[in-house]
């Protein structure tokens with residue numbers, strides 16, 4: 001089997017991407033944020049208080065003839081940005097881009113934090129991290145990818161995110177039309193459950209490449225790139241008027257400032273993030289001060305290659321044993 005579905009940016013700065021999925025019988029369609037940085041599949045549902053729903057599509061298990069409550073199972077998750085949700089669990093038919101899993105654990109929200117309520121374009125999350133991170137108790141559940149893996153032509157999924165355009169999540173195959181040159185594969189550390197890999201270094205603009213190991217996670221659910229402070233200060237030193245603003249929570253600069261590109265290494269391969277991706281967004285609509293798409297990871301305890309970096313490459317998440325991650329130009 002294989003599957004292929006669109007990854008559509010939810011706003012004009014690519015803060016996140018959503019992908020259509022269908023749940024139950026007859027099929028109910030929701031738009032989910034596919035997140036390699038977590039491993040819960042949860043949805044806004046008929047169990048979510050109306051006061052917490054603001055236009056999101058909901059999954060109603062009582063309207064699905066194939067839904068079954070997972071008795072006594074609950075879940076509760078908190079994300080890096082402090083957002084959170086919790087609820088109960090059903091199993092039901094679940095399809096992504098033509099690829100179906102018969103008994104997928106679908107976590108129905110009974111409570112979501114205000115940031116989820118206000119994010120009207122996201123009807124839930126589909127975790128693509130390792131199932132060890134799943135929060136369902138007393139028995140943790142498998143991700144869609146782990147459930148589908150045995151039936152896939154190849155135990156992989158690929159991520160092709162684009163700037164202000166629809167990209168794709170492919171399952172079970174590697175589409176040669178989506179990348180150029182070779183795919184460079186590097187090892188993945190599955191502890192504690194992210195897709196953790198080590199980059200071989202970086203360069204700022206046309207500057208020399210600094211070879212150093214940068215261990216971080218490939219995270220489709222994180223908007224920006226978060227790297228060690230030394231690297232980030234080296235970058236913004238090249239940006240006139242850039243300051244690290246406590247007020248705005250990171251590096252800001254005049255939107256008119258020229259920004260260098262940022263290149264990162266994977267093995268011998270080099271990937272360049274265009275300046276336009278790093279001029280992330282005005283700090284407020286119409287402001288002439290812009291927020292950077294590259295920020296410091298100090299305080300996070302982890303380096304994160306988020307959408308700003310993933311958009312610059314075609315990435316293969318190889319779920320074989322042992323898992324690896326592959327990066328290619330496109």
Ligand SMILES: CC[C@H](C)[C@H](NC(=O)C[C@H](O)[C@H](CC1CCCCC1)NC(=O)CCNC(=O)[C@H](Cc1ccccc1)NC(=O)N1CCC(N)CC1)C(=O)NCc1cnc(C)nc1N
Pocket residue numbers: 015016033035036037038039077078079080081082083115119133134135219220221222223224291
């Ligand atoms: C089983 C938990 C699971 C593994 C969890 N995983 C994650 O947090 C990583 C995961 O990829 C989550 C997935 C997000 C969650 C919010 C909704 C969209 C998806 N990523 C993050 O939390 C990274 C930081 N957040 C982000 O990058 C969000 C993503 C977002 C997108 C659209 C709308 C709203 C939010 N972006 C923003 O808030 N932006 C607005 C501000 C702008 N300057 C940048 C973009 C974790 O590590 N939790 C531990 C944890 C708990 N508590 C805290 C405080 N930190 C933690 N790390």
